[in-house]
Amino acid sequence: MNNETCGKCPANCQPLPPFVLPSVFFIFHPANCQLPTANSLPLRIPHFHYLYPPMRLEKNLPELFEFLSTPRKIALVAHTRPDGDAIGSCLALKFFLEKRGHTAEVIAPDDFPDFLNWMKGSDKVFIRQKNPKTCFAILANSDLIGFLDFNALKRIESLGEDIAKIRGKKWLMVDHHRDPDDFTDFTFWSDEASSTCELVYDLIRMMDGDADIDSDMAAIIYAGMAMDTGVFQYSNTTARVHEIAANLMHKGIHVEEIHNNVYNQYGENRLRFIGYMLKDKMQILPEYRTAFMTISMKEAEEYKLSSGDKEGIVNLPLAMKDVDIAVLFTEDKDRIKISFRSKGDINVDRLAREYFNGGGHKNASGGSTRVSLEETVQILHTALAAFLS
Numbered sequence: 198m199n200n201e202t203c204g205k206c207p208a209n210c211q212p213l214p215p216f217v218l219p220s221v222f223f224i225f226h227p228a229n230c231q232l233p234t235a236n237s238l239p240l241r242i243p244h245f246h247y248l249y250p251p252m253r254l255e256k257n258l259p260e261l262f263e264f265l266s267t268p269r270k271i272a273l274v275a276h277t278r279p280d281g282d283a284i285g286s287c288l289a290l291k292f293f294l295e296k297r298g299h300t301a302e303v304i305a306p307d308d309f310p311d312f313l314n315w316m317k318g319s320d321k322v323f324i325r326q327k328n329p330k331t332c333f334a335i336l337a338n339s340d341l342i343g344f345l346d347f348n349a350l351k352r353i354e355s356l357g358e359d360i361a362k363i364r365g366k367k368w369l370m371v372d373h374h375r376d377p378d379d380f381t382d383f384t385f386w387s388d389e390a391s392s393t394c395e396l397v398y399d400l401i402r403m404m405d406g407d408a409d410i411d412s413d414m415a416a417i418i419y420a421g422m423a424m425d426t427g428v429f430q431y432s433n434t435t436a437r438v439h440e441i442a443a444n445l446m447h448k449g450i451h452v453e454e455i456h457n458n459v460y461n462q463y464g465e466n467r468l469r470f471i472g473y474m475l476k477d478k479m480q481i482l483p484e485y486r487t488a489f490m491t492i493s494m495k496e497a498e499e500y501k502l503s504s505g506d507k508e509g510i511v512n513l514p515l516a517m518k519d520v521d522i523a524v525l526f527t528e529d530k531d532r533i534k535i536s537f538r539s540k541g542d543i544n545v546d547r548l549a550r551e552y553f554n555g556g557g558h559k560n561a562s563g564g565s566t567r568v569s570l571e572e573t574v575q576i577l578h579t580a581l582a583a584f585l586s
């Protein structure tokens with residue numbers, strides 16, 4: 198970087214020399230630094246220095262770009278119960294790689310919700326649960342396997358076991374969840390990025406690919422960022438998120454149409470179910486400023502809920518002024534899945550990590566238990582008492 202400064206930062210804008218942990222480079226940057234990194238746009242950005250600079254991890258990216266200078270067969274893998282950011286980031290990167298002469302396929306461990314069906318290419322995503330042999334063949338036949346929107350092989354369960362069996366592939370991680378495992382040859386990670394879609398956008402730009410982003414790709418990237426930021430309202434909604442959204446809008450996307458495709462897709466059963474949850478199921482623990490709800494398998498069956506129908510329910514209690522933590526317990530065949538949401542500085546990543554075998558982000562995380570719904574609720578009480586003391 199030749200001691201160059203961006204010319205806009207009054208101080209401290211030079212990237213610190215990367216200090217080296219075992220094979221990993223951590224590079225600290227002020228978020229608005231205009232040095233030519235993935236984090237800078239050719240836009241004039243109002244100047245502001247974060248007290249705690251965002252952390253990025255860029256491992257072997259020049260080697261990745263070199264690797265991609267010849268046509269490759271690439272498999273892009275999303276996490277279990279894939280959301281819009283996971284599927285969206287895989288699809289956007291797939292289309293970009295195809296434009297660069299590679300072949301690329303998207304694989305997910307299990308199915309994604311119906312409200313992602315509008316995304317171009319979603320009908321060509323391979324689901325391991327439905328099609329294990331084809332998925333294995335694609336992985337075994339690829340030169341590069343990309344892991345998007347997750348950062349540990351265990352997050353994709355049996356698909357991860359498949360992949361661990363296949364030797365001799367290059368691995369790439371693109372992710373924004375906390376506490377990444379160091380298991381890939383190439384890594385592009387930042388827990389300050391709103392979404393993996395934002396990181397895919399950065400990665401494409403690092404490969405001079407802005408002109409390759411067409412309106413279909415722009416709509417997918419925009420939707421992934423919108424979904425992971427609660428439509429641009431959570432604390433991960435940075436100025437840069439809006440700048441990227443603006444750039445994507447210049448590509449000719451239709452924001453209202455995307456919003457209708459993603460959010461205004463409820464069946465009557467889902468809205469009635471939300472009414473039932475709020476009226477009969479929501480419990481408030483005022484001493485912990487916490488509200489929680491439980492969904493049993495019986496209730497999910499009664500209301501004919503698909504996996505996507507439960508999406509977003511966890512957020513609802515946060516609309517109350519006296520509630521800072523919202524928790525949703527969902528009963529599954531062999532476990533209880535738990536989602537956490539919080540306001541402000543309350544770190545539910547830590548809560549999920551310490552008590553519920555999970556993790557995620559500061560204000561949005563998940564975990565699971567192998568005990569009953571009632572026992573899991575009991576653990577919540579104990580955990581909150583310890584966590585908030």
Ligand SMILES: [Mn+2]
Nearest residue numbers: 282346392393
């Ligand atoms: Mn994400």
